[in-house]
Amino acid sequence: MRLLTHNMLSCNIKGVANGFPLRLEAEKWVEKEVELNADFLRHIFPKIEWKALAGAARAVGYCELPEEADAAMLDSEDFLRRFHHALLEIHVEEGALVCPETGRGFPITKGIPNMLLHEDEV
Amino acid sequence: MKLKQLEGLLGTLQQFSHPKVELEQYPTGPHIASRLLYTAENTFGDISGKVVADFGCGCGTLGLASALLGAEQVIGIDIDPQSLEIASINAADMELDIDFIWCDVNKLRWRDDVVDTVVMNPPFGTRKKGSDMEFLAKALKVASQAVYSLHKTTTRDYIKRTAIRDCNARSADILCELRFDVPQIYKFHKKKEVNIAVDLWRFVPYPTQESADS
Ligand SMILES: C[S@@+](CC[C@H](N)C(=O)[O-])C[C@H]1O[C@@H](n2cnc3c(N)ncnc32)[C@H](O)[C@@H]1O
Numbered sequence: 557m558r559l560l561t562h563n564m565l566s567c568n569i570k571g572v573a574n575g576f577p578l579r580l581e582a583e584k585w586v587e588k589e590v591e592l593n594a595d596f597l598r599h600i601f602p603k604i605e606w607k608a609l610a611g612a613a614r615a616v617g618y619c620e621l622p623e624e625a626d627a628a629m630l631d632s633e634d635f636l637r638r639f640h641h642a643l644l645e646i647h648v649e650e651g652a653l654v655c656p657e658t659g660r661g662f663p664i665t666k667g668i669p670n671m672l673l674h675e676d677e678v
Numbered sequence: 679m680k681l682k683q684l685e686g687l688l689g690t691l692q693q694f695s696h697p698k699v700e701l702e703q704y705p706t707g708p709h710i711a712s713r714l715l716y717t718a719e720n721t722f723g724d725i726s727g728k729v730v731a732d733f734g735c736g737c738g739t740l741g742l743a744s745a746l747l748g749a750e751q752v753i754g755i756d757i758d759p760q761s762l763e764i765a766s767i768n769a770a771d772m773e774l775d776i777d778f779i780w781c782d783v784n785k786l787r788w789r790d791d792v793v794d795t796v797v798m799n800p801p802f803g804t805r806k807k808g809s810d811m812e813f814l815a816k817a818l819k820v821a822s823q824a825v826y827s828l829h830k831t832t833t834r835d836y837i838k839r840t841a842i843r844d845c846n847a848r849s850a851d852i853l854c855e856l857r858f859d860v861p862q863i864y865k866f867h868k869k870k871e872v873n874i875a876v877d878l879w880r881f882v883p884y885p886t887q888e889s890a891d892s
Contacts, residue, residue, distance in 0.1 A: 560729070560751050560792075561777045568787040575787065588775060596727050596750045603792045644751065647775070668762055671781035678785060 557669055559612045560643045563604055565669070567655035567662075569677040577608035578653035578662070580615040585648045592640045598630050600643070613642040684746060685712035691768045693737050694761065701758055702801035702809075706739050706828070710856050714797065714826055714878055715743040717853055722880070724824045725749050728794035731820065733783050733813055738765030738776070740797040745774040752776040753793070755783055784812050790886050791822040799828045811837075815845040818883045825883065831855055831875035841881055849882045 567575025610621040620638045622629075629635040652661040653669055660677075663670050688708035697703040706714070719725040726748030732741030735754030742765075745752045754776060756762050762778050769776050800813035810829055817825040818841070825847075829837050834852070841847040858876040 557777050557779075558751065561753055561779070564789045564792040565779075566787040566789065568781070568785050576789065590775070593727060593750060599727070600729070600750075600792075603789075605789070666766065668766070668778045668780050671779055671785075672757070673782070673785055 557648045557664060557667055558644055559609060559616075559646055559648075560600070560604075562612050562648075562653070563609055563643075565653065565671070567657065567660070568671060569655065569658060569660060569673060572655060572657050574657050575655055577605065577611065577656070579656060580612045580648065580651065581654060581661075582616045582648050582651040584650040585616045585646055587641075587645050588647060590640075590644050592636065594636055597636055597639055597643075601625075601627060601630060601639070604643070609642060613646070616646050616648065618642055618646065679746060681712055681716050684716060684743060685709060687746060687772070688712055688739055688743055691737060691739055691742065692764050692771075693739075695764070696760070698758060700805050702805055703736060703758070703761065704860055705736060706799045707859060708739075710828070710858065710878075711739045711743055713854075713856075714828075715740065715747055717878075718795065718797065718824070718826050718880075719747045722824060724795045724826075728823070729753070729792060730795045730797060731755065731793045731817075733796055733798035733817055734800055735765055735778070736761045736799075738768045740799065741765070741776050742768060742772060742774055744795075744797060745769075745776050746772070749795075754778045755781050755786065757782045783816055784809075786816060786820070788820050790820055793820045794823040796821045796825045796827075798826070802830055811840055811845070814841060814881070818846045818881060821883055822885065823882075825879075825881040827879050827881070828856075828858065828876045829879060831877050834877060837877075837879065845881075846883050847881045848884045851880050853878045853880055 685708045693705040729751045730744040730749040732754040741752045741754040796817040800810045803810040841850040
C-alpha cells in the first residue's frame with residue numbers, strides 16, 4: 557500500500573464519523589523508484605489531505621515533507637521530488653491502519669490492508 | 679502499446695483457480711479487457727497519468743491493463759483474498775506495482791474524487807440481486823472523471839435510467855456491445871446460455887463540490 561492510497565481511505569465502520577486519517581502503524585516497508593511525473597503531481601495535489609500525508613510519511617521514517625503545503629510550492633523541483641517520493645515510492649508491506657475514533661486496527665499483510673468488517677460493524 | 683500487444687499480455691495472466699460461484703468469479707477475457715482499456719485510453723484519455731480503481735478486481739486483469747497503459751496509480755479492490763493473492767502474483771510477474779485492498783466494495787469509504795477513473799466488470803447480480811447497481815453507485819461516487827463497466831444487454835434501459843436518476847451519472851453511453859463467455863456454472867436462466875450479450879458502458883459522474891480541480 558502506497559501513501560496515496562492511505563490518503564483516501566477512511567474507517568468504514570458503521571456509525572464512525574471521524575474515521576480519517578487512519579493512523580499508520582508501519583512495521584515493514586520498501587521503497588521503489590518511480591519516474592517523476594510533474595503533471596500528475598500538480599493534478600493530484602489539490603486532492604491530497606496534506607497533514608495526513610505528512611503524518612503517514614513520518615510513520616515510515618520520512619520526515620522531509622513540510623507541515624503545511626500550498627500550490628505555490630509546486631514550482632519547486634525539490635518540493636516535487638519529496639512529494640513524489642512520499643506519495644508513490646514508499647510501499648507499506650506489514651503493519652496496521654488504526655481508526656482514530658474507535659481504535660480498531662485494520663491489519664496490512666503482504667502490502668494489502670484488510671478492510672473487511674466484522675458483522676457487528678456493518 | 680498496440681492493442682494486439684496488450685491483448686497478448688493479458689492472455690498470459692493467471693486466472694481464478696477455484697472460482698467462487700456466489701461471488702460471480704469469472705475473468706474478463708483478454709479480448710474484451712484490452713478493448714475496454716484501449717478505448718478508455720485512446721478515445722477518452724482516462725487512463726495514463728491517472729489514478730485508476732478496479733472494483734472487484736479478481737485476478738487483476740483490468741487494473742493491470744490500466745497500469746500497462748500508463749496509469750500513475752492503480753488500486754484493486756476485492757472481497758476475496760485468494761483472488762487478491764493471484765492478482766499480486768500477476769502484478770509481480772509483470773513487474774507492475776499496483777495497490778490492493780481487501781474489502782467489500784459496498785462498504786468502501788473513500789474520500790471522493792481522489793480516484794479519476796473506475797474500471798470494473800461487476801457481478802451481474804445473478805447471485806445477489808442488484809449487486810451490479812451497488813458497484814455502479816459506489817463507482818460513480820468515488821470517480822471524478824469516468825466509470826467503465828460491463829452490464830448485461832438485457833438490462834440496458836434499466837441501467838441507463840437508474841444510473842442517471844439514482845447514481846449521480848451525468849451521462850451514460852454504450853461504447854459497444856460484446857459477447858461475453860460465462861462458464862457453464864453461471865448459467866443465467868437454466869438454459870445452455872454460456873455466451874451472453876454485454877454492453878460496454880462509459881459513465882461520467884457529476885462533479886462534487888470540493889473538486890475545484892480541472
Ligand atoms: C465478474 S468477476 C470480475 C473479475 C475481474 N475484475 C476481471 O475482470 O477479470 C467479479 C469480481 O468481483 C468480486 N466481488 C464480488 N462481490 C464483491 C464485493 N461485494 N466487493 C468486492 N468484490 C466483490 C469477485 O470476487 C470477483 O473477483
